[in-house]
Amino acid sequence: MGGAFVAAAVLARLGSRIGLPTIPLFILAGILLGPNTPGYVLVEDPHELEMLSALGLVLLLFYLGLEFHIDDLKSGGRKMAAAGGAYLALNVGAGLAFGFGLGWGTEEALVLAGVLGISSSAIVTKVLVDLNRINNPETRPILGIIVVEDVFLALYLAALQPVISGADNLGSTVWDFGKAFGFLLLLAVAARWGTGIVGRMFATKDDELLVISFLGAAVLVAGVAEKFGVADAIAAFMVGLILGNTGSGERILHMVHPLRDAFAAIFFFAFGLSIDPGDLPTVIWPVLIALLVTVSMNLLAGLLTGRIYGFGPKPSAHVATTLLARGEFALILATMAAGAGLDERLSPFIAGYVLILAVIAPLAAGRSHWLARVLPGGRAWSRAGTGVER
Numbered sequence: 001m002g003g004a005f006v007a008a009a010v011l012a013r014l015g016s017r018i019g020l021p022t023i024p025l026f027i028l029a030g031i032l033l034g035p036n037t038p039g040y041v042l043v044e045d046p047h048e049l050e051m052l053s054a055l056g057l058v059l060l061l062f063y064l065g066l067e068f069h070i071d072d073l074k075s076g077g078r079k080m081a082a083a084g085g086a087y088l089a090l091n092v093g094a095g096l097a098f099g100f101g102l103g104w105g106t107e108e109a110l111v112l113a114g115v116l117g118i119s120s121s122a123i124v125t126k127v128l129v130d131l132n133r134i135n136n137p138e139t140r141p142i143l144g145i146i147v148v149e150d151v152f153l154a155l156y157l158a159a160l161q162p163v164i165s166g167a168d169n170l171g172s173t174v175w176d177f178g179k180a181f182g183f184l185l186l187l188a189v190a191a192r193w194g195t196g197i198v199g200r201m202f203a204t205k206d207d208e209l210l211v212i213s214f215l216g217a218a219v220l221v222a223g224v225a226e227k228f229g230v231a232d233a234i235a236a237f238m239v240g241l242i243l244g245n246t247g248s249g250e251r252i253l254h255m256v257h258p259l260r261d262a263f264a265a266i267f268f269f270a271f272g273l274s275i276d277p278g279d280l281p282t283v284i285w286p287v288l289i290a291l292l293v294t295v296s297m298n299l300l301a302g303l304l305t306g307r308i309y310g311f312g313p314k315p316s317a318h319v320a321t322t323l324l325a326r327g328e329f330a331l332i333l334a335t336m337a338a339g340a341g342l343d344e345r346l347s348p349f350i351a352g353y354v355l356i357l358a359v360i361a362p363l364a365a366g367r368s369h370w371l372a373r374v375l376p377g378g379r380a381w382s383r384a385g386t387g388v389e390r
Helices: 002-016 022-032 046-067 070-102 106-117 121-130 139-164 170-193 195-201 207-227 232-244 249-273 277-309 313-322 328-339 346-366 368-374 378-384
Strands: none
Touching: 002 022, 002 249, 022 121, 022 249, 022 346, 046 121, 046 139, 046 207, 046 232, 046 249, 070 106, 070 139, 070 277, 106 139, 106 277, 106 328, 106 346, 121 139, 121 232, 121 249, 121 313, 121 328, 121 346, 139 170, 139 232, 139 277, 139 313, 139 328, 170 195, 170 207, 170 232, 195 232, 207 232, 207 249, 232 249, 249 328, 277 313, 277 346, 313 346, 313 368, 328 346, 346 368
């Protein structure tokens, strides 16, 4: 664990000197020091860091929930649903068509629909933080799309698992789906009407007690959520949403910041450990086609979101590039596919696809002003040079 922290820190410091984002450098550290590349192996088994990696994801999404206020959901619920629905329709639909086009099988196509269709909540959150865009006007729609995606994710996993495992019990499928939906509904009710009660439970002037309390709540609810078939990420987000609207919200936001940064580095390092670069050449052409599909669909989704919210070229470009990354959900699907005995090409395809986007997405997000110049109205915005977002 100490070696992982140090390796991530050294590479990140070197990369920052030439303007590279930290995410791909943390992943690169994992690849170089993992079991799939020659040279010194720091971690033989990626599962050794599995719990710390999960904690990194939970803290990233918990922080995101703290930044996302209930008032944003009340005032922009319809627009959020429209933008999130459009994003899913474009990306999941294109992913499904791509999957069937490859001809690897129906179950494989359903897996690929999720791989190409769902953004990485962890990478999106880290990009927003690294680029200091948390308070930008387009960030609320981006977070709204992430919320819609994560709700879809929970229901999608509940429905997909029995399909790819060959289950023929409709009752069991409906029960799993109902459990996931019911737990999400319970969290939503708590976020809407339970902040007063929760606020009194967390009201303490002792910083030590507050840290232990919010960390325990976030991790516990995330763990319980997995038992109900709901992604731990969305559960952690909902806990952050609830606590962020209490009287202790600002203090919690300040306290979780260093924890988030430390364990997020471990999350991306562990992600790199699971990638075998040697598998990429066998699926390079499907990966390149999938990248083209994803970039195109994200561009369309960014333009649609900009139209829904009345944004100009710059924030629309931010939306399109920030949501480009794919990550933890794709890896979950790769694990499910391998366990179900699906096409063996799926695992290296997903690894290569996710790795390349994990590198490209932060770089593209940091240079989204280049894209803004070629979007409708971009030339006028570039000439004006006023920095106005609309």
